[in-house]
Amino acid sequence: MKLLGMDTTGNTLSAAVSEDGRLLAEIYLDTGKKHSSTLMLAVDGALRAADCTAGDMDAFAVACGPGSFTGIRIGTATCAAMAHGAGKPAVAVNTLDALIENAGKEKRTVCAVMDARRGEVYTMAKCGGESIVRECAVPLVTLLTELLPKGPVVFVGDAAERFQNEIMENRPDSLFLPQQFALQRASSVCAVAERLYRQGELLGYDELEPHYLRESQAERLRKR
Structure with a gap:
């Protein structure tokens, strides 16, 4: 095919x-x-x-x-x-599904984040194909402090690059994909x-x- x-x-x-x-x-x-x-x-x-x-x-x-x-x-x-x-x-x-696919067979939670402007991100998170955070548009801080589970999360998407410092401040154990897989x-x-x-x-x-x-x-x- x-x-x-x-x-x-x-x-x-x-x-x-x-x-x-x-x-x-x-x-x-x-x-x-x-x-x-x-x-x-x-x-x-x-x-x-x-x-x-x-x-x-x-x-x-x-x-x-x-x-x-x-x-x-x-x-x-x-x-x-x-x-x-x-x-x-x-x-x-x-x-967002395609962005999560960039992480390949990563076994940790993978969270796609895209800058949605107006202080929000488009986001979705999965772990092993299972939905962790359903697709939504929310403030980044809400995603980081309320929606995502505890533990390391792999972030991918333009907002992961743009707001990396803010992500690390709230979740110091965060991980990021290499540049060639980030977008x-x-x-x-x-x-x-x-x-x-x-x-x-x-x-x-x-x-x-x-x-x-x-x-x-x-x-x-x-x-x-």
Whole structure:
């Protein structure tokens, strides 16, 4: 089974091709350029490096959120278009799940934290595949002092980098992944997507939707 995965939910961007759990190729960019101008270049590069075409894929996977609202829209729209063009299903992967996948077979609690602005983080924590903290948007201090269990926790995500000092102040036994695994990666999107594919969690191209977790600023202002 071949999958094309992509992640545009943060400042980084990546596209990857995997086959039966083996990573064939991955393009990872952290250049600051707009995702709208670099995503298809990354997708094309990953396909070429894997000696594949879009038509060879069994499914197309995307990190559908939470994360950057604009980035999420770019990724889901691109994934839907490619799935439609190839006549293949799409797989929606939660960004936080994919970040936790970066930790591999880590047996301790792994907590994904993304900067959600306004003093909050998007977060989720698991240990051995079991949910410890369900997906939510909360103040970082609440996560550190109330939601996470005692003992060492492995942190991953942009908020783990940005707020490392605050995390260490509250939890001195915290652990952090190396830089190359600290942020979103399409290879992890592929890994999660393969499990979802085998569980039958497939979508039509027109069923793929962004997962924002909370309302955008525009929506909040409109309600006011």
